[in-house]
Amino acid sequence: MNILRQLTWRLIPFLLAYSFFVHVSECGNIMVSPNKCFVKGGVAIHKARSTLECSSMCISLRGFAYMFRDGMCEVRGVGLGTLKKSMKFSPIVLEEVSRGKTPLSSEPYSDFYAEIKAIDDSDKSFFSNKNGVPQPWWALDLREVNLIHTVVILPMYVGFGRFNDIGVFVGTQLPADGDFTKWPMLDHYQGPYSSGEGRVNFTCTNLISGRYVAVQRVSITYEKLELRDVRVYVIRYPA
Structure with a gap:
């Protein structure tokens, strides 16, 4: 049962990513979703309900870091990482x-x-x-x-x-x-x-x-x- 729970929690960000940006595709230096266009290597800012949802956006946009603050999700390095690398994304810390x-x-x-x-x-x-x-x-x-x-x-x-x-x-x-x-x-x-x-x-x-x-x-x-x-x-x- 514990193994099943751990597996479920690990899958949640990817399931959210699939549901939120399932249609994201690349077109030159642009990452495209149904309602948004993001410059590759740039910053994507979008509304989010939680840190978990923000992390899922980071995965979907293949970013390398994210920050969730005041209902907004900020993803850095859009399209610069592969999906495999994005599994090890990091939250952004401001100093x-x-x-x-x-x-x-x-x-x-x-x-x-x-x-x-x-x-x-x-x-x-x-x-x-x-x-x-x-x-x-x-x-x-x-x-x-x-x-x-x-x-x-x-x-x-x-x-x-x-x-x-x-x-x-x-x-x-x-x-x-x-x-x-x-x-x-x-x-x-x-x-x-x-x-x-x-x-x-x-x-x-x-x-x-x-x-x-x-x-x-x-x-x-x-x-x-x-x-x-x-x-x-x-x-x-x-x-």
Whole structure:
């Protein structure tokens, strides 16, 4: 009886995978299901009811890792594994890595508003750049290359909607001219920001890795960049 139970539990993810994505097929670099198309090697995000159902999607899409959170399933590396390898898929673990790292920025307004204020664990202090700086920026040196998943920012709200047209960029070498917009963009926030929004999430939809994470206004304006808190979440795959 115990052997039968163990066999049943091992079969459940595959039965769910069959029922959910039984018609998944490949067409060049695209994985196709009846209602969805997924880029091969990319990320698939879909509603799910449980971790078990999410794991079944990972099997069906032949991904190499998955994460279930808040009713959504995220599968990484779509189509990169064979069905046999997908039987050993791993859950994605996110780790916050900003604390203790080295922040950089365009010239701050003063030492009281220095770049470290964005990662000092206080929502009362904040980073603010000097007046008259076009495309102000703030960056963080993670000291090693990481696979970036999400950057969470709590802007400073002063009633003027200053936090707008903001991009989060990821790279491996600091630009000499302070233009981070040439780096791959993790995500973009158009804004303008209002106080009721709380924290703004910038989430990766592709696999983007780098040593540095930068926050910069995309348009060339002289509006200040003011950040109360920044947190960086990277992907860890359990061994």
